[in-house]
Amino acid sequence: MELDELKAAWQAIDVQLRQQKLINLELLTETRMRKARTGLYWLQAFAIGQILVGLVVTIFCARYWISHMDAPALLLSGIVLHAYGVALIIAGVMEMLLLVRTDYSAQIVTIQKHLALLRQWRIRTKRWFGLAQWILWIPAGLVMLEYLIGFDLWAHSPATVGWFLAVGIAGLLSTLWLMYWSPRALRRRVGDYLDDNSTGSLLKRAQLALDEIANFERE
Amino acid sequence: MSTDDRQAFGDLLQRHRGIVFKIANAYARDVEDRDDLAQEIAVQLWRAWPSYDPARRFSTWMYRIALNVAISFLRSDGQRRRHAVPLDEAVHDMADDDGIDHETIARLRMLHRFIATLEPLNRALLLLYLDEHSTREMAEVLGISESNVTTKISRLKQRIRDHVAPPGNE
Numbered sequence: 001m002e003l004d005e006l007k008a009a010w011q012a013i014d015v016q017l018r019q020q021k022l023i024n025l026e027l028l029t030e031t032r033m034r035k036a037r038t039g040l041y042w043l044q045a046f047a048i049g050q051i052l053v054g055l056v057v058t059i060f061c062a063r064y065w066i067s068h069m070d071a072p073a074l075l076l077s078g079i080v081l082h083a084y085g086v087a088l089i090i091a092g093v094m095e096m097l098l099l100v101r102t103d104y105s106a107q108i109v110t111i112q113k114h115l116a117l118l119r120q121w122r123i124r125t126k127r128w129f130g131l132a133q134w135i136l137w138i139p140a141g142l143v144m145l146e147y148l149i150g151f152d153l154w155a156h157s158p159a160t161v162g163w164f165l166a167v168g169i170a171g172l173l174s175t176l177w178l179m180y181w182s183p184r185a186l187r188r189r190v191g192d193y194l195d196d197n198s199t200g201s202l203l204k205r206a207q208l209a210l211d212e213i214a215n216f217e218r219e
Numbered sequence: 220m221s222t223d224d225r226q227a228f229g230d231l232l233q234r235h236r237g238i239v240f241k242i243a244n245a246y247a248r249d250v251e252d253r254d255d256l257a258q259e260i261a262v263q264l265w266r267a268w269p270s271y272d273p274a275r276r277f278s279t280w281m282y283r284i285a286l287n288v289a290i291s292f293l294r295s296d297g298q299r300r301r302h303a304v305p306l307d308e309a310v311h312d313m314a315d316d317d318g319i320d321h322e323t324i325a326r327l328r329m330l331h332r333f334i335a336t337l338e339p340l341n342r343a344l345l346l347l348y349l350d351e352h353s354t355r356e357m358a359e360v361l362g363i364s365e366s367n368v369t370t371k372i373s374r375l376k377q378r379i380r381d382h383v384a385p386p387g388n389e
Contacts, residue, residue: 003348003376009326010349014237104287105267105280107362108343111287116294209294216340219367 047095054088061085073154074146077139091125113213120206134172138164228268231277238281245334245342246289256292260285283360290339333382344371
């Protein structure tokens with residue numbers, strides 16, 4: 001059977017649609033629109049919130065580490081948190097781009113490539129933000145203790161900070177092992193409890209989509 | 220959006236709702252998915268409506284948005300299977316109606332099964348081809364060259380021949 005023979009059958013759907021209402025697009029009411037709009041506003045508000053938090057963290061930490069040049073542990077903690085604040089801002093801006101700049105009336109290959117790249121970026125960011133928490137709580141704790149009650153933990157007990165660091169590194173390595181090197185069955189089970197991100201399948205899917213688009217663009 | 224605008228949009232959407240129906244069928248896994256996708260397409264059309272240029276063909280504009288939404292819909296849900304068999308209910312619905320003969324229904328079922336085997340972008344190309352868009356229009360909607368469209372269409376023709384060929388005849 002030839003594809004052109006199937007065209008006639010396909011055209012029959014159009015004829016049929018004039019008589020039937022298989023999809024009730026009249027559901028497209030004001031309520032539905034308001035719901036869609038509200039959902040988008042919340043996502044945008046979340047991204048704006050993330051940018052604002054990033055700005056506050058960046059400004060606070062920049063001022064903090066500049067005024068603690070004489071205390072290496074606090075200086076380093078401030079710089080690490082400063083970098084985290086900048087990363088929050090970048091991630092928030094990218095999220096906004098994903099939400100606002102997605103013009104579905106653009107050419108399909110263009111917009112799908114844009115979406116696949118952003119999706120891939122978003123998954124990676126989410127993963128690295130998650131992993132960073134294992135370590136970030138230590139500089140955050142050091143800075144907060146010193147800023148709020150004037151207590152420099154590193155100066156009083158570097159061993160405690162060393163223990164914190166050991167716990168953080170152990171947690172980080174265990175998570176990395178679970179994500180990349182653990183037996184596949186265990187990884188799948190963990191993935192069921194957490195989400196697909198932890199097993200990397202979403203990332204693989206985003207890469208597959210990019211490969212598929214590149215292949216489609218080639219003659 | 221003014222009441223007139225809303226009315227104009229509603230009229231055009233109703234007139235071209237076949238596009239939404241066909242795309243939702245080609246990309247959805249089950250009835251629930253199909254309705255969700257159709258609604259999502261309609262919402263995105265409505266959002267893009269203020270930037271619609273009346274000098275352009277409404278159906279082509281609608282195709283671009285609907286296909287983009289459908290492909291994104293298929294890819295965004297972690298639980299959604301990428302090459303799941305699309306629903307056949309639409310064809311079953313038609314079987315209850317006297318307007319379409321059995322041979323056409325059989326062909327439509329076969330066509331739906333074939334569509335299910337295609338990657339999302341090739342599905343988009345096939346839908347545009349079946350709706351008799353010109354090579355130029357297809358290239359414009361998809362964002363690839365006209366010669367690439369021609370090459371891909373001939374490959375699709377070969378694939379459908381292989382798809383319908385009985386085992387052992389290949």
